[in-house]
Amino acid sequence: MSRFDRRDFLRTATAGAVLAPMAGLLLSSAGAEAAPATPLPGSAKGGAKAAATFRWLGNSGWRVDVGSSTFLVDPYVTRFDTGLSSGAFNPVTPLTVDTKTIRRHVGTPKTILVTHSHWDHFNDVPYIATSTEARVVGTTTTCNLALAFGVKDGLLSPVKGGEVLDFGDHVVEVVESLHSRNANYSMLFPGELASRPKRRPKNISELPEGDTLAFQVTVKGGPSVFFMGGSDFVERNLAGLAPDVAMIPITSSSSTYDYVPRLLRALSNPRVVVPVHWDNFEVALKNPPQADEKSKKSLAEFVATVRRVSPGTRVVTPEYLTPYTFG
Template identity: 60%
Template sequence: MPDRRDFIRTAVAAAVVPAAVAIPAAAAPAAPAFAAPAGRGTFRWFGTAGWRIDVGRRTLLVDPYLSRFDTGLFTGAFNPSTALTVKADTIATRIGSPETVLVTHTHWDHFADVPHIATTTGARVVGTLTAYHLGLAGGVPSGKLCPVKGGEVLDFGDYTVEVVASLHSRNAAYSMAFPGVRVSQPAPPQTIADLPEGDTLAYQVRIAGGPSVFFMGGSDFVERNLSGLNPDVAMVALPSSTATGDYVPRLLEALGRPKVVVPVHWDNFETELRNPPQVAPADAARLDALIAAVRKASPRSQVIRPEYETPYTF
């Protein structure tokens, strides 16, 4: 992969998509005061599948997981009984004043911080019925929880959100960690095992006068559900195995070969949120393979490997 200078220099989208600009972190304004360019939107990666999106002075989040505590997942000593931990100070300095939080699914590395964010900022949480019930369990008022199934197009004025019914990644055993749903409000979750997958969604955010951006939280999908989306930018999740057949070619074909592809969910999300992002050796090989597959399946797509909290405009 190119070094940081090459990364910034070559982060330019083709055709109808405006230039993708990487602003050095030292030059970026403090997170809570940040305002995006009019009609463009600014996107900052929080690691895993997490994003902060600023549209003017309005902020929405996707799968914001910032506490990044150790479960042993990356050291070969995974502990399903790991206690849930919320690092309030780490969260507060990064999220600004979000009005909406989009949740793709409810595994801990996507959802663990969401109840805290919603209860401390008043943000609305959009997600599955499981997210709704887990939100209630986490103290989020029902009026701030928006259960969706896929197919909804939600109009927020400066941007719209299209909800897409999707699928979670498959591991090498063709399964996943913590499958299951919550069909009623459970006891407050205490461990990561208390947060099941809970069904999976994807989202397409379309900024008024700006780009349309597709967000995945898991590396699988339903091709028919992607027909006609044709996003300008696609945030594509790294697969953890080869269980999903022809993942990249089918995905990019279904999405209409986006102008910009941004790989996500490849970093070691149990380490500090510091650049350059750390990546486990096996994931580094998979990331290289993903990027090669994107370039083969859609050679005209610009591939951007993101860095933490670096603002990008498309």
Template identity: 55%
Template sequence: MNDDTEGQRPKRRMQVFGRRTVLRGAALGAATPLFSATTTHAETTAHRAPTAGSASFRWLGTSGWRIDVDGRTVLFDPYITRFKTGLFDGGFTPGTKLRCDPDLIQEHIGHPEVVLVSHSHWDHIADVPHIAKSTGARVVGTETTFHLLVAFGVDPGQISVVKGGEVLDFAGITVEVVSSLHSRNKQHSYFAPGTLTAPPTATPRTISDLPEGDTLAFQVTAGSGGPSAFLMGASDFSERAVRGLSPDLAMVAVPSSTATFRYVPRLLRALGEPGVVVPVHWDNFEKPLSEPPRRDPAMDLDGFVAQVHQMSPASRVVVPDYRTTYGADMRAAAPTASEPS
């Protein structure tokens, strides 16, 4: 999660890609896509499954994503239950008990093969034990994530421990693991730091039982030609680690403070000014996904968007919502006249 200044609350052209992709929105029950009709098109069916040779992206709130590639599903930081901790009400309670809503989770996850976890704070990992045990999906994360999941009863053989630098081939879906960093508050301190070198002696029961455990980012590439999506779970990064990734899409965490020097320009430059930038982790993640996203009033989403426009004017910024599936057709370079607008 992001940090606040007191160590508790977070302060919190479609451009046609010359290489290979077209990004479009398919609204669930909404008539207006987020993209300009002159450059993209909205699909006319609600939450339609992606066609062969395509990929789709659905924001699960916070930093979470569901990525579908030719009927196969990858999840990143899926936090769906979204229970209250007092974080957004001025009464943050570290002893809040962990909760999991299996029926609600199943509505959103499909049948995942792989679950990528950036770090082990509750708003990133709390639903992962249930997803892993109920679907058999492989979980990729840090050593701390491994030990926590084992404590939750996940089969150790189902978990892949990574550190950053690994390039994993999941039969046509490539996952590059990127060493990364968690955000810091204005005192340059981490929220709930700590790592585990062995499973805890008891099953975690509260949010305070889940330390950060180091932070990763991931780049997921569908097929041999893309599209590629860079996924962040916290608003800091290792400039050397991300340099040269050159993703088509960058799902970028909105910074919780100004503690990181020139966060936006350094990140966009290192990533090669992605064609599409999607801000994440700016929403109130204690409100249900059935409601429209609500901003954390302490997060400067508008300021972030303005910085992206200033620093990378060729990048298109798409502010996501929970009810839209965004498609990236790997076989089309631009919408055709026969496609709906």
């Protein structure tokens, strides 16, 4: 297969420096020489709400610890090579799971939020769910794939968008969303699964997109955070969300009109934007994140656009597994 720009297939991969935090944004970095994670406003010692700590798992993946509980968003830490970065992409790359790396980084989650079912979002989800009894929240396609991998039906929560789920110390609002489009106005591995596959999927092409969701998570006593897994959106579906923090994938192409300005306006100009889905997710989860030159340029353009259209918003480019708190 001839070499191609992997940004035409998925979203972009870029790198950049962490910009200075704004007033009211509390950051901590265990990997760098920084202060410990700082409690959020409204939390206190002796029984009140504990701080929510956010750790980037690469790509659009997150581990969030709220008090004594943990939830995950699109956890993919196996990060196997498909040839996507080198230009020798193999669409039938076998699915593999790095159980050791997963156990090292994801903790014991109670919930896994899955935006869509492509391998770089879903691959590790079945192992995590079966080994920890975590609940999987995702589309019908996501849930049917999970069944094929042996996840118990009782651990699956199919959603469409519009659901508001109370998990005790945080609330999850499910938002119907869109996957990004490549330069040909298409996407890799489209399609949905209306029923459980007859056999367990064996390669990445057997994990279709299956519709895309976004999630707004509001930590009780803490921030509201908007998580996206695809760099497109339904503008009308974002009305009234107004999150404090938005985890936004860098766009893969110019196919989506006015992506950043429209998105920031729709989200009422969040105080903090964290760009995601910019790293090379086919290499080990090790700092500093790797990215190609074209992707670095894309991130720089993203940051410049945020500064121009929403000057009150700060952009924080995360590093892997680094604890951040927002408040």
